[in-house]
Amino acid sequence: MTSTVPMTVPGAVPTLALLPPPVRPADLYLRPTAFLSGAEADRAVAAGQALRLAGSGFAFALLEVAVRTPEGSVRAIAPADAVRDWMAGLEPAAARRAAVLLAALTTPPLTVGEPAWAGLGLGRPLIQGIVNVTPDSFSDGGDHADSAAAVAHGRALLEAGADILDVGGESTRPGAQPVDPAEEAARVVPVIRALAEAGAVVSVDTRRASVMRSALAAGARIVNDITALAGDPDSLTVAAAAGCPVVLMHMQGEPGTMQQDPQYRDVVLDVFDGLEERLLAAEAAGIPRHRIAVDPGIGFGKTVEHNLALLRQVGIFHALGCPVLVGLSRKRFIASLSRGEEPKQRLPGSLAAGLATLSQGVQILRVHDVAETWQARAVWGSIGL
Incomplete structure (x- = not known):
């Protein structure tokens, strides 16, 4: 249905x-x-x-x-x-x-004793810049596939105003095949270490517990997991033991097959239920709610109409009592609503959709185009706030 x-x-x-x-x-x-x-x-x-x-x-x-x-x-x-x-x-x-x-x-999602998330306040929306150390990501695969290029890109995003750098070594685009965890770690660890040493707040975008462990040892402060810490039986334990903030994302299916006719009874309520279930699992494993952010997973097992429903009603996720992160930058639904543009030509649609979510109180935007998002946020904030 x-x-x-x-x-x-x-x-x-x-x-x-x-x-x-x-x-x-x-x-x-x-x-x-x-x-x-x-x-x-x-x-x-x-x-x-x-x-x-x-x-x-x-x-x-x-x-x-x-x-x-x-x-x-x-x-x-x-x-x-x-x-x-x-x-x-x-x-x-x-x-x-x-x-x-x-x-x-x-109620503010952070308790009195926790005035910041990953050391960052939530008084204004945060910008999480994407650093893909991959040969095959949907938008920028191969652009920063070697460590030196990825570090340089991360430094540029910092200068452009990124609050967080999200480093990933495995493409999770629709149809993507899994990467061996050892290869994934080899891609991201040198980049994370260099960017953390440069003072960046780094999140590691991974669904593998062993990669999380290596990334955190290299200086990552946040775990960002598309499976909401369900994809690896050790992920909850690793994140709880590290005491780090986590991002729990909703995904229906696996990257290789998730876009093959995804179905929901009511996509907004179903995604809410899925995230609530994972929140409870994280809390039971010893991860307090003030260390958790939630992400409805735009494009991960969702049609264009599913994505639009989630974006129109994204404010519902505040009822989970956590910061809300949205990643929609350059995604395919933007081209589907426009003229079929290639990923790097989807900036205007990314900004329009991103600002629409900020106007519902979303606290974190995950983006490729940091400088442009920073400027859009500044103007949006000056007009609306």
């Missing part, structure tokens, strides 16, 4: 009174919408007309409530006070679930 279209009353948005009670607490979801920023957000929050979003400069005036049913999903949008009144009539377990989601939406 493909993603559902939200059910509606003919000619009207469904009201909360029409929502069925959730059969299970996990069938209930909250998404912030009607975002405000800057002075407008401050005034609305002070007047009790909006809620502050996750400790950011944004606020939201409305909440979308989604409830899964055997037939699909039903959604209604209402002010927060009306949603709270509706929550009060739920069964206790569902009411607790709703309260947890609302608290996550309105």
